[in-house]
Amino acid sequence: xxxxxxxxxxIGGFFILRAVLATVFFFYLLPEGDHCPxxxxxTVRVQSRGWNVLLPRFRTSWCYxxxxxxxxxxxxxxxxxxxxxxxxxxxx
Ligand SMILES: [Zn+2]
Numbered sequence: 001x002x003x004x005x006x007x008x009x010x011i012g013g014f015f016i017l018r019a020v021l022a023t024v025f026f027f028y029l030l031p032e033g034d035h036c037p038x039x040x041x042x043t044v045r046v047q048s049r050g051w052n053v054l055l056p057r058f059r060t061s062w063c064y065x066x067x068x069x070x071x072x073x074x075x076x077x078x079x080x081x082x083x084x085x086x087x088x089x090x091x092x
Contacts, residue, residue: 032075036063042078043068 031037034045043061051060051071062069 027073030058030071030073032073034059034061034072034075034077036061036066036068037070038068039063039066041065043072 034043035041036043041063043063046060046062046069048060051058055071057074058071059074060069061072
């Protein structure tokens, strides 16, 4: 009886440890900031209800240069000049 419990604990422990290590590995694999991993252009933050609820610490981004969309880690953002802001190009 104890052999079965010990076996389940060891196998379950390795399963949970593997899931935790994979999560940490892929967290640090994601790029930090607001640059596109494909073309290094500045991405735009977009709203994605599912991802923003599931993973609020990540930034759902879309690159308008190459069309890439995905998750980025929160990090330093590229400052924009006031002349490049969207408010200046808005409707009159
Ligand atoms: Zn891109």
